[in-house]
Amino acid sequence: MLKKTMLAFFCVATLQLTAQHTDTEKMRRFVNGLMQRMTTEEKIGQLNLLIPGGAAVTGSVVSTDVETKIKNGNVGGLFGIIGAERIRRAQEIAVSQSRLKIPMIFGMDVIHGHKTTFPIPLGLSCSWDTALIERTAQIAAREATADGINWAFSPMVDIARDPRWGRIAEGSGEDAFLGSQVAKAMVRGYQGRSNDLKDISRLMACVKHFALYGAAEGGRDYNTADMSRVRMYNEYLPPYKAAVEAGVGSVMSSFNVIDGIPATGNQWLLTDLLRKQWGFGGFVVSDYTSLNEMIPHGMGDLQTVSALALKAGLDMDMVGEGMLTTLKKSLQEGKVTQKQIDDACRRILEAKYKLGLFDDPYRGISASRASEILTPANRAAAREAAARSFVLLKNDGQLLPLKKSGRIAVIGPLADSRRNMLGTWSVSGDWQQSVTVIEGIRNAVGSGATVSYAKGANIADDPFFVRRSNMLGMEIDTTEKRTPADMLKEAVDMAKESDVVIAVVGEAADMSGESSSRASIDIPESQRNLLQALARTGKKIVLVLFNGRPLTLNWENQHLPAILDVWFGGTEAGNAIADVVFGDHNPSGKLTASFPYSVGQVPVYYNHLNTGRPFAPGDWSKFKSDYLDIPNEPLYPFGYGLSYTTFAYSAITGNKTGISGNGKLELTVRVTNNGNYDGEETVQLYTRQMEGSIARPVKELKAFRKIFLKKGESRDVVFSLSANDLKFYNKDLAWVFEPGKYKAFIGTSSAQTAEFDFNAGK
Numbered sequence: 226m227l228k229k230t231m232l233a234f235f236c237v238a239t240l241q242l243t244a245q246h247t248d249t250e251k252m253r254r255f256v257n258g259l260m261q262r263m264t265t266e267e268k269i270g271q272l273n274l275l276i277p278g279g280a281a282v283t284g285s286v287v288s289t290d291v292e293t294k295i296k297n298g299n300v301g302g303l304f305g306i307i308g309a310e311r312i313r314r315a316q317e318i319a320v321s322q323s324r325l326k327i328p329m330i331f332g333m334d335v336i337h338g339h340k341t342t343f344p345i346p347l348g349l350s351c352s353w354d355t356a357l358i359e360r361t362a363q364i365a366a367r368e369a370t371a372d373g374i375n376w377a378f379s380p381m382v383d384i385a386r387d388p389r390w391g392r393i394a395e396g397s398g399e400d401a402f403l404g405s406q407v408a409k410a411m412v413r414g415y416q417g418r419s420n421d422l423k424d425i426s427r428l429m430a431c432v433k434h435f436a437l438y439g440a441a442e443g444g445r446d447y448n449t450a451d452m453s454r455v456r457m458y459n460e461y462l463p464p465y466k467a468a469v470e471a472g473v474g475s476v477m478s479s480f481n482v483i484d485g486i487p488a489t490g491n492q493w494l495l496t497d498l499l500r501k502q503w504g505f506g507g508f509v510v511s512d513y514t515s516l517n518e519m520i521p522h523g524m525g526d527l528q529t530v531s532a533l534a535l536k537a538g539l540d541m542d543m544v545g546e547g548m549l550t551t552l553k554k555s556l557q558e559g560k561v562t563q564k565q566i567d568d569a570c571r572r573i574l575e576a577k578y579k580l581g582l583f584d585d586p587y588r589g590i591s592a593s594r595a596s597e598i599l600t601p602a603n604r605a606a607a608r609e610a611a612a613r614s615f616v617l618l619k620n621d622g623q624l625l626p627l628k629k630s631g632r633i634a635v636i637g638p639l640a641d642s643r644r645n646m647l648g649t650w651s652v653s654g655d656w657q658q659s660v661t662v663i664e665g666i667r668n669a670v671g672s673g674a675t676v677s678y679a680k681g682a683n684i685a686d687d688p689f690f691v692r693r694s695n696m697l698g699m700e701i702d703t704t705e706k707r708t709p710a711d712m713l714k715e716a717v718d719m720a721k722e723s724d725v726v727i728a729v730v731g732e733a734a735d736m737s738g739e740s741s742s743r744a745s746i747d748i749p750e751s752q753r754n755l756l757q758a759l760a761r762t763g764k765k766i767v768l769v770l771f772n773g774r775p776l777t778l779n780w781e782n783q784h785l786p787a788i789l790d791v792w793f794g795g796t797e798a799g800n801a802i803a804d805v806v807f808g809d810h811n812p813s814g815k816l817t818a819s820f821p822y823s824v825g826q827v828p829v830y831y832n833h834l835n836t837g838r839p840f841a842p843g844d845w846s847k848f849k850s851d852y853l854d855i856p857n858e859p860l861y862p863f864g865y866g867l868s869y870t871t872f873a874y875s876a877i878t879g880n881k882t883g884i885s886g887n888g889k890l891e892l893t894v895r896v897t898n899n900g901n902y903d904g905e906e907t908v909q910l911y912t913r914q915m916e917g918s919i920a921r922p923v924k925e926l927k928a929f930r931k932i933f934l935k936k937g938e939s940r941d942v943v944f945s946l947s948a949n950d951l952k953f954y955n956k957d958l959a960w961v962f963e964p965g966k967y968k969a970f971i972g973t974s975s976a977q978t979a980e981f982d983f984n985a986g987k
């Protein structure tokens with residue numbers, strides 16, 4: 226029987242492989258045939274990606290004469306066009322007026338949803354729910370393809386350990402293991418589990434920004450990244466690799482240098498590592514003018530850097546037209562080869578083939594698909610995703626959840642700010658469709674409670690800061706006529722008349738995101754003043770915090786009883802916030818980036834190396850690795866987040882004392898919901914290699930499980946560890962397992978775990 230099943234399995238697997246092989250062969254024949262008819266200029270044209278304007282423009286250059294260039298076969302793709310009809314018209318020019326009628330590919334920054342906007346990726350990662358994350362990408366793909374788009378510039382998987390860097394908002398935080406799980410989930414969501422891009426509700430994904438972009442020195446965007454290969458391989462590269470293994474169709478190179486060479490022209494990165502070591506078979510696109518930016522990086526003039534990029538393995542040039550305008554000359558001068566141009570062109574054409582663009586250049590765009598956008602079901606998914614992204618940072622005296630009764634004062638500049646609900650990089654999202662906090666609260670309480678609202682303060686008062694933060698629109702309202710003192714007085718008077726205050730404060734949407742680095746990561750002073758004045762009323766205060774990055778919250782942590790981090794929750798943010806505040810949804814989010822105690826600690830992350838002079842908390846002495854003025858630990862660590870209920874963990878039991886050979890060690894903890902609500906808990910498993918050939922982190926996440934326990938319920942959670950799970954890149958960058966002493970940690974956060982010592986042998 227078993228034999229028969231195995232035989233059937235092998236037959237199906239062989240058939241699938243044969244079918245794949247024939248498909249690939251067909252594609253090769255088609256693309257070769259087409260390329261035989263193409264001139265060198267037309268081939269170079271395929272490498273050119275333009276933005277006709279109208280959407281987010283993140284550099285100084287905007288494309289001109291786009292229509293003529295399309296007709297001349299000088300454009301391989303366009304991005305940033307909003308609306309299916311506009312895309313259809315642009316495609317029509319390519320497929321009816323250019324000589325070879327090659328369709329264009331249409332890209333877009335679909336980052337956390339399309340029209341239905343989900344929480345910012347940092348928030349979404351705090352759900353630790355990869356099925357949910359996959360579903361959000363799937364919905365985004367459906368909506369974006371209905372809008373004519375076929376290529377998403379996502380997932381962004383840059384590991385980030387510096388909250389000063391605004392783009393920490395766009396990724397999954399500080400951990401490579403979690404980041405890899407999220408990367409895979411997003412690729413699956415966009416491209417489908419079988420990676421069948423002919424399915425017109427799927428998008429080709431583009432993993433970015435390859436590589437190390439999140440390690441910008443000083444947290445300043447576009448800045449230098451520099452690190453050892455050991456760190457790179459173990460801590461920064463895994464999520465990109467995971468996306469490649471999940472079959473991502475394209476990769477975007479980053480702005481920064483790696484070992485002194487800009488990523489966009491870095492042959493080691495784009496060819497040796499990506500293609501040769503990892504076996505990536507898709508195409509590589511530059512970031513916005515990152516090819517041209519190699520000039521100020523000091524790599525030569527436009528012709529030189531364009532040739533460098535092509536030779537390094539870059540296939541498509543975003544916006545800067547360096548390839549378009551110089552590669553022919555470089556070919557004539559022998560600085561690049563015809564093969565290099567052909568290889569790049571072939572990869573772009575293959576991507577178009579995989580997307581089915583040669584069969585239907587419009588990929589089924591039709592007016593009827595408009596009904597797939599912003600549907601009630603999609604909005605419901607956004608509401609759920611938002612509630613699951615929130616992290617309860619503090620809840621003294623079980624202040625939350627609130628009752629839907631009494632007098633509730635909702636105070637703060639983000640309580641009634643539709644403009645700020647979606648967060649950074651919501652290019653296609655329409656903020657006018659979003660639900661504000663005050664609306665969400667009013668929807669939830671109905672006539673049960675008296676809800677009053679006061680703005681209390683501006684998001685920020687410093688005109689210099691406000692001007693810079695408002696570059697993408699008036700997120701910090703500058704039309705306010707009242708003085709800060711007047712607003713504050715109104716708020717304090719209102720608080721005094723209330724039973725409880727919900728203070729809705731934090732960052733405006735584009736205070737994080739691209740080119741939004743901050744040296745101070747406090748809540749802006751105007752709002753800190755408001756919080757202090759509210760605290761002086763002696764009323765109970767719930768802080769609902771909007772932020773695109775970890776903030777320094779010492780004062781808030783010391784003086785306010787409840788803090789709920791809601792990031793930027795997207796279209797349904799207001800309703801989701803009300804769901805959590807009033808207990809219709811019990812929060813279960815856990816941080817994926819540590820919240821520093823002080824910005825002076827940055828970078829602070831849980832999986833650091835030990836030093837030779839480690840510091841033991843509570844045991845300060847001279848000549849240890851510590852600070853005179855602050856603790857070593859972050860205020861809120863990686864993996865931390867509360868629930869309305871509480872969970873008790875048993876000690877860890879193992880089915881053996883260690884791992885030998887191919888064996889597995891099963892580690893069990895009993896988790897009990899011993900609080901007053903049903904709730905979800907993310908049980909986290911970490912390990913530490915106690916001795917090795919190189920210094921190893923004090924903890925590394927290896928697995929996690931999200932479980933739901935009814936009030937009073939207990940469950941055994943079993944993790945199984947093998948030698949494979951303990952592998953890492955050694956000093957020679959070999960992926961190895963080293964026998965020896967290990968510790969396992971299981972718990973509710975990276976800082977609160979039970980321990981288990983074990984040996985792993987050959």
Ligand code: BGC
Pocket residue numbers: 281283284334378433512513739
């Ligand atoms: C960003 C990318 C983005 C691109 C296109 C760049 O400035 O770094 O993340 O995909 O613009 O909008």
